[in-house]
Amino acid sequence: xxxxxxxxxxxxxxxxxxxxxxxxxxxxxxxxxxxxxxxxxxxxxxxxxxxxxxxxxxxxxxxxxxxxxxxxxxxxxxxxxxxxxxxxxxxxxxxxxxxxxxxxxxxxxxxxxxxxxxxxxxxxxxxxxxxxxxxxxxxxxxxxxxxxxxxxxxxxxxxxxxxxxxxxxxxxxxxxxxxxxxxxxxxxxxxxxxxxxxxxxxxxxxxxxxxxxxxxxxxxxxxxxxxxxxxxxxxxxxxxxxxxxxxxxxxxxxxxxxxxxxxxxxxxxxxxxxxxxxxxxxxxxxxxxxxxxxxxxxxxxxxxxxxxxxxxxxxxxxxxxxxxxxxxxxxxxxxxxxxxxxxxxxxxxxxxx
Amino acid sequence: xxxxxxxxxxxxxxxxxxxxxxxxxxxxxxxxxxxxxxxxxxxxxxxxxxxxxxxxxxxxxxxxxxxxxxxxxxxxxxxxxxxxxxxxxxxxxxxxxxxxxxxxxxxxxxxxxxxxxxxxxxxxxxxxxxxxxxxxxxxxxxxxxxxxxxxxxxxxxxxxxxxxxxxxxx
Numbered sequence: 001x002x003x004x005x006x007x008x009x010x011x012x013x014x015x016x017x018x019x020x021x022x023x024x025x026x027x028x029x030x031x032x033x034x035x036x037x038x039x040x041x042x043x044x045x046x047x048x049x050x051x052x053x054x055x056x057x058x059x060x061x062x063x064x065x066x067x068x069x070x071x072x073x074x075x076x077x078x079x080x081x082x083x084x085x086x087x088x089x090x091x092x093x094x095x096x097x098x099x100x101x102x103x104x105x106x107x108x109x110x111x112x113x114x115x116x117x118x119x120x121x122x123x124x125x126x127x128x129x130x131x132x133x134x135x136x137x138x139x140x141x142x143x144x145x146x147x148x149x150x151x152x153x154x155x156x157x158x159x160x161x162x163x164x165x166x167x168x169x170x171x172x173x174x175x176x177x178x179x180x181x182x183x184x185x186x187x188x189x190x191x192x193x194x195x196x197x198x199x200x201x202x203x204x205x206x207x208x209x210x211x212x213x214x215x216x217x218x219x220x221x222x223x224x225x226x227x228x229x230x231x232x233x234x235x236x237x238x239x240x241x242x243x244x245x246x247x248x249x250x251x252x253x254x255x256x257x258x259x260x261x262x263x264x265x266x267x268x269x270x271x272x273x274x275x276x277x278x279x280x281x282x283x284x285x286x287x288x289x290x291x292x293x294x295x296x297x298x299x300x301x302x303x304x305x306x307x308x309x310x311x312x313x314x315x316x317x318x319x320x321x322x323x324x325x326x327x328x329x330x331x332x333x334x335x336x337x338x339x340x341x342x343x344x345x346x347x348x349x350x351x352x353x
Numbered sequence: 354x355x356x357x358x359x360x361x362x363x364x365x366x367x368x369x370x371x372x373x374x375x376x377x378x379x380x381x382x383x384x385x386x387x388x389x390x391x392x393x394x395x396x397x398x399x400x401x402x403x404x405x406x407x408x409x410x411x412x413x414x415x416x417x418x419x420x421x422x423x424x425x426x427x428x429x430x431x432x433x434x435x436x437x438x439x440x441x442x443x444x445x446x447x448x449x450x451x452x453x454x455x456x457x458x459x460x461x462x463x464x465x466x467x468x469x470x471x472x473x474x475x476x477x478x479x480x481x482x483x484x485x486x487x488x489x490x491x492x493x494x495x496x497x498x499x500x501x502x503x504x505x506x507x508x509x510x511x512x513x514x515x516x517x518x519x520x521x522x523x
Contacts (some may be wrong), residue, residue, distance in 0.1 A: 034444060036444060036485040036486050037485035037486055037488075037489035037490060037518070037519055038443070038489075038490075039428045039442055039443040039490070040440065040441060040442060040443055040444075042438065042440045042442070043428050043430060043440075043441075043442035043443060045497075048493065055519075121440070143471075146471075147474050150473045150474055150475065151474055151475060154485055154519070155473050156444035156486065157472070157473055158444070158447065158448075158468075159468070160467050160468065161447055161458075161467070161468055162468030162470060162471075163468075164444040164447055166440045166441055167439055167440055167441070168439075168441065168447075168454055168457060168458055168461065169406065169439075169461050171447070171458070172462070172465065172468045172470060173468070173470035173471060175470075203463050226461070227461075227462045227463045227465060228462065228465075229458060229461075229462040229465040229466065229467070229468060230462055230463070230464065230465020230466060230467060230468075230469060231465060231469065231470070232469050232470045232471075233470050233471055
């Protein structure tokens with residue numbers, strides 16, 4: 001595959017546009033589907049896995065009208081290319097790192113608004129990504145794609161339990177609705193713990209930047225549904241649109257207002273220290289960059305600093321990730337070299353190098 | 354504190370309740386599974402599903418050896434293997450392990466026990482799906498045996514039949 005220009009721009013989830021994009025970074029929906037007549041991926045032998053992959057490739061590349069589809073055979077790609085796809089949120093860590101002999105792939109929309117993982121935990125993991133709060137648009141797109149593929153692939157489906165998935169926690173609709181939220185003020189005021197507890201009471205999962213098992217680096221929180229059985233797709237979606245997301249946005253806005261009212265000096269200090277470090281540091285780690293970019297993003301969105309814009313920050317966020325950084329510099333680098341290259345890149349992007 | 358056992362099995366009791374019914378005191382001490390069955394536990398759940406699953410799996414991994422390990426007739430997965438990985442082997446596993454999965458599904462899905470969402474557009478999907486599941490999976494097993502015993506003629510026939518069954522379009 002050619003990554004020639006894919007690493008040059010920020011991709012859909014970091015486009016920094018769309019409704020409420022000062023807090024809602026991106027909207028994501030995924031559907032888990034399996035083909036009838038086959039074992040699930042973890043129990044299938046290589047012949048079956050290959051058969052599933054071939055069938056899915058044929059239908060995906062022939063039937064999907066959504067512009068150009070890039071088919072990436074992950075067995076043929078390098079670990080660095082796979083890591084780039086993880087950093088762009090197009091495949092999961094698990095899909096990047098599973099056993100070398102497992103035939104697996106991802107079909108990516110040329111505009112990066114969708115990615116279909118084949119032979120991850122389920123035969124198909126269809127996902128649609130949009131920047132900002134665009135769950136309705138994302139659902140419309142994924143539902144259409146699912147209808148198209150479902151007319152030509154025999155999905156494993158039961159009247160009682162719905163779409164059958166390898167893990168029973170996904171059975172039913174097989175849907176996972178997630179929003180990536182930037183909640184720096186709730187983090188600074190410590191109220192984020194309350195939000196997390198409330199989310200858990202509502203059977204929602206709160207995860208970090210890179211999904212399952214990752215920390216909330218850079219004050220990014222990914223909130224997603226866990227219940228997939230006994231509720232319709234639209235009910236699950238409506239919870240996010242009308243109650244969960246608006247409430248968390250309101251809390252974050254209140255926390256931002258409170259910071260400005262009660263602790264303006266402390267707030268500005270954070271923002272300007274971030275600016276100072278990013279424009280001067282000679283060595284920077286990934287986590288540190290995420291924290292600094294988070295404070296700067298808060299400053300821009302609150303109108304406390306106007307030296308750069310959110311689009312630039314999004315680009316910096318993506319390019320500072322290990323695989324993107326190495327691709328950008330055109331060579332493999334160890335951690336120490338990456339720390340230096342990362343600091344240089346940050347200064348360049350902010351006009352200080 | 355002494356570890357009290359569940360009123361209904363040998364697992365440690367994790368849910369305790371006291372009710373006064375017509376002046377008589379009724380104490381209940383139940384494990385997660387039986388509390389779920391009694392409707393005691395569902396509301397008390399604030400744990401992420403992954404943890405719940407792991408917990409559930411651990412809770413039942415020490416199940417008495419006397420109970421025979423159930424097996425899926427389609428893919429051959431044992432229920433104990435599912436306990437270890439949290440992953441089922443094929444769509445038919447949901448039927449094969451229906452009773453064992455039921456309390457777990459209700460726990461993971463906030464009491465949800467049947468699908469109310471989208472249905473595949475193809476009206477023959479459900480029927481064909483089930484037919485494919487059993488028929489094709491067993492044919493694939495015979496195919497593997499045929500290849501193993503070097504009966505290539507049979508293998509070729511089976512491969513064609515499987516191909517035809519799965520190619521059928523609406």
